[in-house]
Amino acid sequence: MPAKKDIPNILIDAALKLAAEKSWHDVTMIDIARSAGLSLADCHAHCNGKGDILRRFIRKIDHEVLADLDADDFNEPGHDRLIAVIMARFDALADYRPALRSIIAARGDLGPADSIRAIKSHFGSMRWMLDASGFRTSGLHGSLRVTGLTAIYARTFRQWLDDDSTDFGPTMAYLDRELSRAADWDGQVEKGLGKAAKLCRKLSENCRRFSSKKSSGTTDTTAPDLRQ
Template identity: 75%
Template sequence: MPAKKDIPNALITAAMKLAADKSWHDVTLIDIAQAAGVTVADCYDHCRGKGDILRKFIHRIDRDVLADLDAEDFNEPGHDRLIAIVMARFDALAAYRPALRSILCARGDLGPADSLRAIKTHFGSMRWMLDAAGFRTGGLHGSLRIAAMTGIYARCFKLWLDDTSTDFGPTMALLDRELSKAATWDARVEKGLGKAHRLCGKISKKYHRFAAKKHGSSQQETTAQTPAQTSGSSATAP
């Protein structure tokens, strides 16, 4: 019995090959389905459009990078781990550079809705890269880290696309510099958020003490008024 066709991956592979051969803007879903050897109905079942195929491609790259992580990598400093992970990502993307140039030239050929989904996908990828390097990505600080990492990756990606060196040395050097600068800002943000958190904690404690004191005073007033009200009620009873 022949193996079941992996349609999503077949569509991704076909789409990237077509993008490398001609303008991404001119690639249609029918082209992709035919190149993948599947019906248009099968294509419809597995993707919403070209933008969806690109998001699946990014997820595939994410998984390839994460699958290659070694347990020993987690013993390295976070800065070094992050450089290794991002460079591993560029290595995984290397075979697709012609296609990526075509896609970027057409700006992904995305409409507004797909553009928003693409941004969300890239933020998700950077979250995983940071998490894999041991950085916390939760809360406001984590969100700022993800946004900064997305910007750094975009600058390095632009250089990497035309980096003709065998080891992508210029790209790695830029990444190292950008991450070093970001680390300084990250420390300042962490310090600032820590101060803000402590200040909010103090304000909250003062508020709760004030509320408790006011509540206690109200109870004492109510207790003091109750006997007088009871006495007045007895005197007027028939």
């Protein structure tokens, strides 16, 4: 019996091995248990099904990418760091490409609940990739960045799956173009949110002044000037 801490990785390896051999849709938990040399009870104790195994795989890849970061990389421009981080992710996934093609073809074989969890996992991964590249991911702007990178990654991932080059050069070039376009959009969003925040502050200040005048008993009932 493997050590309990090793069982999740054993299940991941068994599931992806089977996915590389046949359609992910046809892979059952019995198949995974047999391939892993475990009982169904052991599987049940460490995962909630195929969807859970895929989410654990995503977290495993996240950890591998983050653990391999070099502190010197943090001195590079954010755009370059983000490209390096995403390409490192593809390098970590390279050995699993046959399995990933099978999983993508079956759309993960996920039900509604697992699909929502999978989306949440991917958003979480992209947040970590942005954090690792030095981008702020908090607040509305950060959430928009995470959403944008998730969409870019999904498109680049499909490009990477069909990239037969030895160095994934076409994938890197595609990613560079997509991120460059996104950078222009990100800058416009930052300016727009900055203007909106400034307007909200002025509106709040004017409303406080107007409220203060009313409470002090002044007869000036002029509405707050929102044009300032």
